[in-house]
Amino acid sequence: MRPQPGDLLRIDGRASVQFAGDRALTFRVVSVCPKPTYTGWVWLTGYVIDRRGQAIDRREIFVQLAGLFPATSTPVPRISRGTRPYASRNDQGYGAAARGGSGVRPRADAR
Known part of the structure; x- marks a missing residue:
């Protein structure tokens, strides 16, 4: 297999002994060096892609072409449920006043 930028590969002991056993990794290819090396x-x-599909480390690796295989599943990056990219205008955390859109916050000393 000749890798191309964008390929997601499983790098293990078949590609190089340094990735054998628990040192195997999932790797997203950015570039392939055009310079000649050993045949x-x-x-x-x-x-390096983690189990959640996020890039955790940029690396250059020297591997055998015959040992390269596509990753069996594509990890998909996920946004945690506890965070949102932005809050709405009325989402200020003041309960009914914020949900009602009145823009008035309830005061603790109001009667």
Whole structure:
């Protein structure tokens, strides 16, 4: 397999002994070095992808072409449920006043 930028690969002991066993990783290819190396080997630049689908480390790796295989499943980045990218105008955390859109906050000393 000749990797291309954007490919998601499973790098393990088949690609190089340094990735054998629990050192295997999922790797998103950014670039493939065009310079000649040993026959059947290639330098790849890319990102190590964690189980949540997020890039955690940029690396350059030297691997055997015959040992490269596509990752079996594509991890998908997820946004946690506890965070939102932005809050709405009325979402100020003041209960009914905020939900009602009146723009008036209830005061603790109001009668």
